[in-house]
Amino acid sequence: MTASPRRRIPEATVARLPLYYRALLETGERQVATISSERLAELAGVNAAKVRKDLSYLGSYGTRGVGYDVEYLLHEISRELGLTRDWPVAIVGIGNLGRALANYRGFGARGFRVEALIDADHALVGHQIGELAVVSIDDLDRVVREHNIAIGILATPAAAAQEVADRLVAAGVTSILNFAPAVCSVPEGVSMRKVDLAIELQILSFYQLRRGASGATPPRERTA
Amino acid sequence: MTASPRRRIPEATVARLPLYYRALLETGERQVATISSERLAELAGVNAAKVRKDLSYLGSYGTRGVGYDVEYLLHEISRELGLTRDWPVAIVGIGNLGRALANYRGFGARGFRVEALIDADHALVGHQIGELAVVSIDDLDRVVREHNIAIGILATPAAAAQEVADRLVAAGVTSILNFAPAVCSVPEGVSMRKVDLAIELQILSFYQLRRGASGATPPRERTA
DNA sequence: CACACTTTGAGAACGCGTGCACAAGCTCGG
């Protein structure tokens, strides 16, 4: 049951599918059977035309005059996003952030099961966090292969990021979510998404500045 | 002293300025006086043409045949990003993530000083985290005003996000970094950036699926 | 001073994503 898209799905659309998914989940829980693109747009925080275009990339799952069947659409999106299966995940770098991620409930709910916690600090190895014990980075390769881990979360200091990324890739990981504040390259055929908290704040700071320094002055620029 | 940009700086460019900033910092520490767009591009993980175009929005700070003066460019970018001043920041929602953010060193280094930790759980109020004590959400308005906080970090559960955002805005916050997995709207004149960890994983999952790396299949190629 | 070499800055072409507008298609009431 491989999901074969009718057309190539634009990256921007892929990034919105999870929003629709979440909105549909909430809607489904309220026993609502169908939903219009307009309502879905509202729940997802986008506009209706975009919703329709996005969903049309998945196929014609709507009914004109009626809307979209919530359960069916939910199923189609989750299949498209690979949420019908479980993804074993490893977190490398069990510092402040890594520990928070390890305890984060939001992952499991979508089929992302954290199955390994890896750190270079030997003082940390063996330490129990939730239901998992931290393992040494020396065992990275073995652990990744044993659990068949395809997705890795990188939460190390910047200096270690590239090396750990290389080791993850060498062990067979093909998707990396990178929290380390460092530029980090992966070979063709491996996806990497970056989340940099300090950068986000700097972007906010930029627009904050343009608005007039200290939160008292009225706006002038529009931001996304 | 050009206090305002020569032209409107594209959003995409703004998002890359922090990358250049970080790359230039590292370069400056190595006592390198000038840097070419090509080298800077390499360090920032983009291409040289983009670097030149981005920097040209700030003004003509380069010298043909030579490159950019590292210290000068660093100064110009930090001014543009508002990193020459300190930004007091409040974190609302002191759960796993909020606590990790409170302890994160990366913020302070860029002038973002966490000055308030706020939570709705009365059992948590008064609890010391690092150098700060958690304060009640009942005091949100007072604390935000007292510390002149313009930037808020939202790390609450999804259900509370919109209400807390509203309260932050009411208290004078005009920039919000939202980690809550919920759609959340703010009035015109307030910036909000969203970081959703589960969504990032779902996007990775999508591409992971398309690569044909089904669960059982071992890795593809290892280059590195 | 002239010339070879380097590197920036920007004009122009292109591609992707967004939003508008509307035809196509469904439901339902009479």
Add this chain to the structure above:
DNA sequence: CCGAGCTTGTGCACGCGTTCTCAAAGTGTG
């Protein structure tokens, strides 16, 4: 069975961002 009323699906135009390309402008050498 027909027409009114919705709502989807998509063709199209537009704007933003990226990339290519090259003239302009600097350096260094003999």
